[in-house]
Amino acid sequence: MIKFRVNGKTVRHDGDVSMPLLWYLRDHAALTGTKFGCGIGECGACSVHLDGAVVRSCLLPLSAIAGREVTTIEGLAPSEGLHAVQRAWIEEDVPQCGYCQAGQIMAAVDLLRRKPDPADEDIAALTNLCRCGTYPRIRKAIRRAATELRSKAAES
């Protein structure tokens, strides 16, 4: 039996700890916002945060996360609220089919945590796939969110 935290709540798992976190979240925790795209860590649709840093959950066995904190798209913002990155995604009308966007947002939040004022190359280094081709709007949304987050940080 292992214990870890998902979106602030402690959970226990008695089953197979070789199960990737992705399938735990989707099949056992009813958190379907995290998506399956490739299963080999290439596309990033399954991106979540582990102790605050982005990881691809399709390759991450539960055995590796005992005692750690997982945040999914559902837990990114307090209930009924939105993270600045989510707001920016709405403002820029980023999604088309929308399937990759939870992963894109988790990757963008991680980028802005590491680089509050990301250079073009930092944004270009994001490798999450979008089959619809929303990349230009993702870039705009990241810059918009960065501006908002920096001005908030300056206020506080």
Next chain:
Amino acid sequence: MSTSLRPDWQVQIDERGDLSVNPVSAGLGRREFILLSATTTGGLLLGWRMPVIAGEKSTHPATTQLGVFLRIDADGGIVIGARAPEIGQGVKTALPMLIAEELDADWQRVRVEQLPLGLVSKADSPSGVDWKFGPQGAGGSTSIPDAWQDLRQIGAQARWLILQAAAGAWEIDVSELKTSASQVLHPDGRTLGYGALAAAASRGKLPGTAIALKEPGAYRIIGRPTRTVDCADIVTGKAIYGIDANLPGALHAVVARCPYFEGTLESYDASEAKKIKGVRSVLVLPGPQAAEPITANLATGIVVLADDTWSALQGRRALKIVWKPGAHSAESSAALDAQCTRLLAGSGQRVRDDGDFDAATAAATRKVEAVYRIPFVSHCPLEPQNACAHVEADRVRIIAPMQQPGGASRIAHQLTGVDRMKIDVQMTRVGGGFGRRLSNDFVAEAVLISKLSGKPIKLLWTREDDLQHDFYRPFGHHQMRAALDADNRVSAWAHRLASASKYHRRPDVKPEDLWQAELYPDDFPAAAIGNLRLEWFPVQSGMTRGSWRAPAHTANAFAVQSFVDEIAHAAGRDPLALRLELIGEAGERAYAQHGGPVFDSGRLRHVLELAAQTIGWGRKLPPGRGLGLAAHFTFGGYAAHAMEVSVDDDGSYRIERCICAVDIGRPINPLGIQAQMMGGTIDGISTAQALEITIEGGRVVQTNFNDYRLLRMADAPDVEVLIVPSEKDPAGAGEMGIPTAAPALTNALFAACAVRVRSLPIGNQISAALSARRAAAASQPGSS
């Protein structure tokens, strides 16, 4: 099933999503039947059905069976039902906008809900059913043109009912009243909200005739940039896709499918798989007979049923299976190339032959010839195929991400015998379509597995399953020939195409009609060149093929738009001037394929000139820079790309600027159109740069995104989208952004470094050609 694209034309969408266009005989048309009732809480409810043939007696289903097309609640909230599948093309936003416009609704109070598949019995139709809500497919960029014909009337009828109710309440003639943003306005300044009038309106009587629609000058919603309706749910992970759906008690299913084209199962051993904790059972799923039409699932497989996805995947990994390759075991990409070369040396099926190509060629002062190669490519929507199904004795439930839910219902009926009225098909958001989900093979699998096991099923395909079992975009070689006369004008044109037709293993397609999916005879430059020949050669391949976003237009626009460039360079002419000359004077011409009945050369000229002017065509560029153009007519829309590229000495290149000019008639949602053109352009570039499905030993080589490398952020250019204002009826927007992206890019690359890419994907051809050029220069005597 049929639906009207233009009032006097009828588009047939078959179960695989293919479209054919036929003129409708005089006297046939369409009449809308709108059904009115009250909600239990005093609101107004409008639903409808729509017989195909006018004059037919209405067979109104009971009100309780109505899906909500439009509901106005007493508190003023408005719910609009979205009938078409939302695959990322934006129709869940754009179609409700049409209803809201004529209703004169406050868009801020509108909530959009996905409608399920709606069918009604219709004994005298071949399928025995008819649409309840109008056409519910996503294919051929038809949702908007269809809805333009019928959905606006729904809004207008509801507004009419509201106005009648207000006129009654105020005891005033209805002609004195106006509406604005869900309010009825009295001449004396009083207002009544739609919510307050909904109950009275629901007791009214529908006018029984079509209501006059708004003058475009009065539009407040149509033409306004409008954000996607589900955005807040998408960014919070709440939006439900097929893969997120479930049925009570469902077992998770994965399938190991035969990887060989038309291969069979030799033997299998499931003993290890059954030892995996959570695995419930292992079944054999029969596939189609070799070479027979594919009408259900794609391939024979072994099914693992388990308590959760991970157990099912582990169970599948533990299977020991011996597959027997079929008749295509020797097939390879190299063999297909050789087959094309062999075919093109002979003579093929002449599908258009204007004037005298041979005589004009014999009289030519200059001849140009080139062969362009188009690879197989996969759709690979980011959400892999999946479906939930539960087959019971007298009913079937299906939840899946689909482009043709009507086809899913038909297949479920075919596989189970259950009456189509007892087959419940629920539509979710769809994580990308690109034509893949016009086929319902994955729905068929889920239905078959549920039928075989007697359990509700949640079927998942992995990415490997999806890349190796697709209906791929057809492969082909396009041999282009042109003759120029003494005035340096194109006097003859031949397009000789050897391809593996998209019409493959389909019921009811005759061999002599296979070309129809490959060449569209009225496409540019038909009619502009008097001596024009189109010739088709059937390539034999075991690869399953299907509709890939903008089908044959992606292949043909690449060949044609590259070749025009080559002719221009060979003849020493300006590529823009030559294009305009070949498009000809502005005017309407007959276009008998999908997107017709009219092709307006003036609109194509305009988008081309607009793109060229915006990128600064004709300006002097530094070495290593080049501009490229392409323009094409796709499914009623006119698009042109202009690109500027820079090429380094090592052959690496960059798109410095990318313009997409588009005329798709009256823009409904400019924000959605912009997204479609941007996304279509990036899809076109991604596919042109790196994507190819190759074949070895009668099976697909690529397995996942590590060897099928879609474009990522670093390589995605910004795309400047120029939407031509237009008063013409709207076309769709899903497909026109793709076909010209690839040729504009390769034309720009040629302009920058004089390397002509004739085989897609581009891959490392530029660096290879530049390094070969350097090597050749170095071996010249006198070089240092």
